Amino acid sequence: MHVIVTGGSSGIGLAVAKAYAARGERVSLIARDAERLDQALREVKAASKGGSAFAFSADVSKHEDLAFAVKACETANGHCDVLIASAGIVEPAAFDALPAAAFDQQITTNLLGTANAARAVYHSMKARGQGTIMVVSSGAALIGLHGYAAYCASKSALKGFAEAVQAEAVGTGIRVSICFPPDTLTPQYQREMTMRPWQAEVLMGKVKPWTAEAIAQRIIAGIDRNRSKIHFTPSLMALAYLGPFIKPLLSRWYRYRLKRGVRETHARSSTVHLKTGISSGIDTPKL
Template sequence: MTHAIITGGSSGIGLEIARLYLERGYHVSLLARRVDLLEEAARFLAADRSEVTARIHTASVDVVDGAAVEAAIRQAESVHGPCDLLVAAAGRVDPAFFDAQFPETFQAQIDVNVFGVAHAVRSVYTGMKARGRGRIMLVSSGAAQIGIPAYAAYCASKAALKGFAEALRAEARPFGVVVSVCYPPDTRTPQYEREMLARPVEAKAIMGVLHPWEPLVVAERIVKGLDRGAAEVHFGFALTMLALFGAFIKPVIYWRAARGRRA
């Protein structure tokens, strides 16, 4: 039976990905920090179906702690078998202008968004290589494609995942391991709701007035990308064009944002 491990799986995009894979009959392990949210997620996913409950494993872990992530994944594999598919969806965003943000908060975003992903990948990668198969999806962000005021740590960390995915893909391909990265847009998650309370007008001028996507729609596109072994998964016309032609598009976006602030 296929075993999918999802970090950040207790809410938002990760939770919807878990639901899609459970509907396929997969075993699913959810890793997240808060025990209460994990328990709530498991109840939501199982919906009182004992057969589904048996295919759900949860583990409370901070992805910043590499040893704890390793232990949690080993435990998940002891329950449901080797990891066939990893979705590294755990992330953190704390909007604030660089000179106004505590260094600890800046560092925390890098730790979760970069090292938290690397810890999860490291915990499954060796086994996947040995078995000659496996799929890994790194959940980056549309913010990886353009620098946004008050998002210095977030943009830097999510852009780092693009380079990580490209390098790891080149290493993993000969061993039958597929490495993908996706760049979701604003998505209506609990984290998004908190983020919007701190998003300044300067950021809104860059990001525009696009409405947030629903988590299920984003999850469906990520799963389809994994199914076809896509190297990258993009969302919507605007973000796709930004990814492909950013060198030409970004100067215009910055010019229009600056012009709007002067008006």
Template sequence: MTHVIITGGSSGIGLALASLYAVRGARLSLIARSRDPLELAARKLVAKYGARAEDIHIETADVAREEAIDSAIGRCVEALGPCDVLVTSAGVVEPAPFEDMSSAAFRRQMETNFSGTVHAVRAVYPDMARRRTGHIVMISSGSGLIGIYGYTSYCASKFALRGFAEALRSEARCHGVGVSVSFPPDTETPQFEREIAERPREASVVMGAVRPWSAEAVARKIVKGVEGKRFEIYFGLTLFLLGRFGPAVRPLVDWWFDRAIARSRGR
């Protein structure tokens, strides 16, 4: 039976992915910072998606702390067996213009979104390589394909994930381990609701024109991509073009963004 470990598994895309894997009969380990949402998620997976309580394990840990996430994943493996699929969905976003963003906020996003993913991967990768099986799924963002006003730290962390995923893919394939990186657009999650309240007006002008996806739709596309052993998983034509033809397309997108921002400022 497949054992799927999901960081950030108590809500949003992580929980949506857990729901899909629960229907497929997988064992599920969910990791997040707070226990109450994890317990609620576990009950939902049993009541709504037919998972067995004994096939669900929950752990509280902050992915930004390497020792904490390493220990948490170790306990998941002890409870449900070796990790077959790792999904790194834990993330944080705190939008603000760079001059207004504190060093702590900048560092928090980098440590959670990028380093947190690296910590989780490091906890499972050696065993996957030894067993010559397994798949690692990193959740980047559409903001990992193009810079967005007010998202300097978030974009940096998500861009870094792509570079990490590309390099790791080359190494992992030598050991029979698969790697995927996905670039979701704005997605309807509890975190997105908080983000919208803090999003700078200039960012809303360019990002608000795109309707957000549901977490369930994003999760379905990710699972389909993993099953197809795809490395890059895109959502919609614009993100596909940015991902595949970024150097050619990005100047046009930047031009449009700059004009929209200037209009929003009355220039």
């Protein structure tokens, strides 16, 4: 079996690639950064149990380049049996503070990049009457988050994309699935946390992130069981199936916590200014 993974140079994509390699499958990686891709290929080869590994650098947002990369992978490892569309980026910031280019890049990479990857393998799979496409979305697809307008938009759009292609694939032998991972401990997550707004933390909480390896195992198990959707946690499953009932209550709770957080932040700021004034000899009001 030949598995092609976009976004295969790190994070969930690399973890999935290594897990399939450990099962003895043929694995191909596609990612933009050639240097990181070379390192990832070495890791996949080290994990391989008799399969072969190949890598090709391409930007998923450029459909012609990606189509060429997929052809190169299939030349090296045979036709694609499983596509893991995992390439994605996130850059949190308030909508009015996020540069238009950064907004567009998230939409282009996360949504159009996934569509480009699916398009590159779809016709061949349809001709053969078999194949699996796994769309890697995010828990952020299920609810709006402060500072994640671009990311939430791109990841929730993947849900509509996957469902539409699922409908079109009926009777073709192609299985289209989508998964909604929670926070996952990856290099991108570590960068993201340095920019995540506190308002998002109010809603998301401080839940321990999953490991990329644990996410990968759940994705592969879902593919093995022909699952059309994978939600990973009870809370994400509840949002997916009971969202219309849960979100209004969650929104009211969030607004309350947000106002409380603003008051607490203001109180802490006032305390800091008061202490600073006392220690520096600045006149402070008598309370």
